Amino acid sequence: MPNPPENGTAPPPAPREWWRDAVIYQIYVRSFADSDGDGEGDLQGVRGRLPELAALGVDAVWLTPFYVSPLADGGYDVADYRDVDPRFGTLADFDALIARAHELGLRIIIDIVPNHTSSAHTWFREAVAAEPGDPARKRYIFRPGRGPGGDKPPNNWKSIFGGPAWTRLKRPDGTPEEWYLHLFDPEQPDLDWTSPDVHAEFEDVLRFWLERGVDGFRIDVAHGMVKDPELPDLPEGQKADLLDGSTELPYFDQEGVHEIYRRWHGIVDSYPGERALVAEAWVEDADRVARYLRPDELHQAFNFEFLTAGWDAAVLRRVIEESLAANGAVGAPTTWVLSNHDVVRHPTRFGGGERGLRRARAAVLLTLALPGSTYLYQGEELGLPEVTDLPEDALQDPTWERSGRTERGRDGCRVPLPWEGEQAPFGFGPQDSRPWLPMPAEWARYRREVQRRDPGSTLALYTAALEQRRTAIDQATDLTWVDAGADVLAFRRGTDFACAVNLGAEAVELPADVLASAARELLASGPLRRERGALVLPPDTAVWLVPAQG
Numbered sequence: 362m363p364n365p366p367e368n369g370t371a372p373p374p375a376p377r378e379w380w381r382d383a384v385i386y387q388i389y390v391r392s393f394a395d396s397d398g399d400g401e402g403d404l405q406g407v408r409g410r411l412p413e414l415a416a417l418g419v420d421a422v423w424l425t426p427f428y429v430s431p432l433a434d435g436g437y438d439v440a441d442y443r444d445v446d447p448r449f450g451t452l453a454d455f456d457a458l459i460a461r462a463h464e465l466g467l468r469i470i471i472d473i474v475p476n477h478t479s480s481a482h483t484w485f486r487e488a489v490a491a492e493p494g495d496p497a498r499k500r501y502i503f504r505p506g507r508g509p510g511g512d513k514p515p516n517n518w519k520s521i522f523g524g525p526a527w528t529r530l531k532r533p534d535g536t537p538e539e540w541y542l543h544l545f546d547p548e549q550p551d552l553d554w555t556s557p558d559v560h561a562e563f564e565d566v567l568r569f570w571l572e573r574g575v576d577g578f579r580i581d582v583a584h585g586m587v588k589d590p591e592l593p594d595l596p597e598g599q600k601a602d603l604l605d606g607s608t609e610l611p612y613f614d615q616e617g618v619h620e621i622y623r624r625w626h627g628i629v630d631s632y633p634g635e636r637a638l639v640a641e642a643w644v645e646d647a648d649r650v651a652r653y654l655r656p657d658e659l660h661q662a663f664n665f666e667f668l669t670a671g672w673d674a675a676v677l678r679r680v681i682e683e684s685l686a687a688n689g690a691v692g693a694p695t696t697w698v699l700s701n702h703d704v705v706r707h708p709t710r711f712g713g714g715e716r717g718l719r720r721a722r723a724a725v726l727l728t729l730a731l732p733g734s735t736y737l738y739q740g741e742e743l744g745l746p747e748v749t750d751l752p753e754d755a756l757q758d759p760t761w762e763r764s765g766r767t768e769r770g771r772d773g774c775r776v777p778l779p780w781e782g783e784q785a786p787f788g789f790g791p792q793d794s795r796p797w798l799p800m801p802a803e804w805a806r807y808r809r810e811v812q813r814r815d816p817g818s819t820l821a822l823y824t825a826a827l828e829q830r831r832t833a834i835d836q837a838t839d840l841t842w843v844d845a846g847a848d849v850l851a852f853r854r855g856t857d858f859a860c861a862v863n864l865g866a867e868a869v870e871l872p873a874d875v876l877a878s879a880a881r882e883l884l885a886s887g888p889l890r891r892e893r894g895a896l897v898l899p900p901d902t903a904v905w906l907v908p909a910q911g
Contacts, residue, residue, distance in 0.1 A: 380577070380637040380660050381694040382836040383420040384735045384827060385470065389702045390427050390449060391435065391797065392777040393739055395790030400797045402777065402789070404450035408458040410780075411465055413809070417742060417820075418827030421468035423579055423639075425702060427455070431481050433548035434522075434759055435702075435775070437472075437581060438479035442566045452573075459574045468576035470639065475563050476585040477549040485550050489530060493539050500556045502542040502588065515540055517594045518612065522546055523763035544585065544612060546759045554586045554621065567628050577629070577637035583653065583662070584642040587617035614644050622658040637661060639696075647680075647687035654693035661734060664696050668704065672711050672720055674848050674864040681731065681850075685840065688733075695733035699724055700741055706774050709747035716901065718744050722822055722886035723862050723903035727850065729826050730860035730905065732840055737823075740778050743807045744819035747773045748798075755799055772798055781810035822886065826905075829884055833907055834858050843875050849898070851875050862903040871896045871904075880906040 394406030404427060414422060426436035427449040436446070445451055462469050478485055484500050491497040493505075504515035506529065514527035520543060527540040528547045542551045552559050567578065589611035599610075622638070629636040640653045640662035647666060653659050664684055670676045688695045699707040699721070711720035721744060728735055751772055753761075758770025777796045780788030785800040787808050805811075812818035838855035845851035848865025859876040863869050870892065882889060882896070883905040890897050898904060 377836065378635050378637075378660075379420065379468065380635070380734060382732075382734055383468075384418070384729070384737065384830070385421040385423055386414055386417070386419040387423045387425070387701060387736060387738045389425050389435075389739055389775055391425075391432075392775050392789075394778070394780070395786070395794060395796070398791040398794040399448065400790065400795050401448055403448065404445065404454040404458050406790075408454070408461050411458075411461055411467060415465040415467060417824055418831070419467070419737065421470055421576065422462060423470040423736070424472065426472045426474060430479055431548065433479065433546050435757075435771075437474050438477070438481075438546065438549045439474050440479040440481040440483075442473075442562075443569050456573060463574070469574070470577040470579055470637070471570060471575050472581055473563070473566065473570075473578045474581040475552070475554075476582040477543065477545060477551045480548045480550055488541075498539075500553055500558050501550050502553045503539045504542075504592070506540050511537070511540075515542075516592050518542070518544070518592075519595075520545060520547075520763065522760050523765070523768070542588075544582075546763070551588075552586070554617070555590075560621070560624075564624070564628060567625060571629065571632045571636060575636070576634065577639060577660075579639045579641060580659070581641055582643075583622075583640035583659070584614045584618065584644050585612065586621065587615040588612045589615060614642075614649060619652065619655075619658060622653065626657050626659070639663070647683040651687040651691050651693065654688060655691050661694065661696050663698055663701075663736070665698075668698050668700070672724075672864055674850050674862075677727075677864070678842075678850055681840075685732065695731070696736060697728045697731050697733060698736040698738075699728060700738040700774065701736070702738065702775055703771055704774065706738075706741070706745060706747040708741075708744060709749070713746060717746065718819070719887060719901040722819060723864075723901055725823060726826060726884065726886050726903035726905060727860060727862045729830050730834065730852075730854065730858075732836070732838070732854070738774075740807075742820050742823040743779070743809060743812060745776075745778075745804075745807055748776045748801055749773055750801075751776070751798065757798070776800055776804075779804045779808035781808055822884075825884055829905065833883055833905065843872070845869065845872055845875060853877065857908055859906040860903065861898060861906070863898040863900055866900050868897050868899045871898055876906045876908065878908045881909045883907045 388407055391402045393402040394410045395402050396405035427445050428439045429441035429444050429446045430436045430438050445455055459469050487497040488501050505511050507513040514525055518526040520526045522545050526542055526544050529540045530538050543549050544551055593611050637660040640659045642650055642653050642662050643665055644650050650662050653662050666680045670680045684695045708717040708721040711717040756772050758772050760768050760770035776798045777789040777800055782788050786794055786796045789796055812820035835855045841853045843851040846869050849863050849869050851861040853859045856877050861871055861875055885904040887902040
C-alpha cells in the first residue's frame, strides 16, 4: 500500500505521455524540400525547413520512407532497412536531421514497412536464385501453382494495386516454376511472418533506428503481415482493398499480428524517452482497431473512419463517439486525420474550390478541438487541393499502370510543396530544377511566403489554432456534446472551451449554452456575425469559444 502524502498534499499527477495529445506533421520526403536540385526532396531539405514546422507549432514529424529503394511504390518497397537511399541523402544526413529536430523540440517518427520488401532486397534475390523448398524461400510466401503444369495462381487473391496478387518465377532458360505473393506491386513480395528470420530481422531494424534516436515508428499496413495459413480463395466478386469491409479478408487483421506487436512494445519500452508505435491499420470497426491499442501493444492507430466520414454531421458524430468509446475502453488515445499521402486531399474531397477550402478550414478546427492526437499532412496548412490534371506521362503511382490506366493513383496528393518565388518550383528546389511531379502555375497563390504575410490565410489559421490548442484546451478533459441542431456539431471540453461547426447549408444561431458561461470567440474558420446578441454560425464554418473576459 502506498505511503500517504506528507502534510495531506496529494502528489502531482503523472505527466501525460507526449503522444496522447500530440500534433504530428507528416512529411512525404520526396515532395517536401529538394536541397540539391535533382528534383526530389531529401533529408537535407527536410532539415533546412524544420524551423518552419517548429514555428507552425507541431509537436512531432513523421517521415515517409527514405530507405534504399527502387521507388516502385514511392519508397514503400524497401531494399535496405538500415540505410538511406542516395537520392535522399546519407545516414549522416539523417543523424543531423534528428539532432536538429530535437534541438527545436520536435520528435521524429519514421516509417517501417514489415509486410513486404522490395524485390531488390538481398533476401528476395537469394530466394529467386534458390530452389523450391530452400530455406531462403521460407522468408517469403512461395507456392506451387494450380491446374495442369501449375499454370494458375495458388488462389484468386488480387493485388490492391490491380491485377493478380501472384507472380510466377521463371528460370533463366524460361522454365516456369513457383509463384510468389505480393498484395501490392510485383516488386513488393510479401514476407512470411511464420519465419523466425523475419521476426529477428525486424526486431533488429527497430533497435538500429531507436539507437539513432528516433521517437517512434509508423507501421505500414499494420493489419497485414500474418495470413491465413490455408490461403483460401476469396468469395466471388470480393474486391481487394485495404479495408476488410463486411467480409473478413484472409490476409488482413489476423490474430497473429497482435503477438508481433506485444514483442515490439517490449523493445520500444526498453529505450528511454517514451518511444511510440503507430498503426496504419485499415480496419473499419472501431472496436477492431482498438485491439491494436491494448496496453501491451501499440500506442496509436490512424482513425480512417474519421478520414472517410465526409462532410456529414451525423456520420462524424457517430465516428467520434465510437472512436472515443472503443479507444477509451483500452486506455488509448484516439487519433484524428483528414489527409495523407494515400488519399485525395480533403479540400478537394469536400467539394473543391472555395467551398472545399471553407470546409477544410472548418474541419481542422473540429479536428484540433477533439480529445486525442492529430495528424496533419504536409501542405494542408496551406490549403493545398488535389492536383487532378497531372499529365498522363507524369504519373508514377503503380496503380496507374496496373489498373490498365483507368485509375490515376495517388500522385495528385504528392505534388511538391510551394514555399516561395513567383514561378515553379516555388522554392521546393533551386529555381532551375525540375520537380519529379509538375507543380501547377496556380500554386503561386498557396506558397508559404505569401501566406505568412496574410493574417486571413490558411497558414495563419493553422498557426493560431495550434498555439491556442496548447493554452485554451485542457487535454485531460473529455468531450460533452451540446445540442445545436441536426447540422451542427457542438461540444465542450471542460467548462472553459467549446467548439461548434456548422456542416449544413443554412446559417445557424448558436444556443446560449454552447459554453456554460458567457462566451467570446477565440478563433473562427471564417467570418461570423451576431444578431440580437446571438452568435450566428454561417454554413461550412467552425468557431472556438472561451469564457468572456471579466
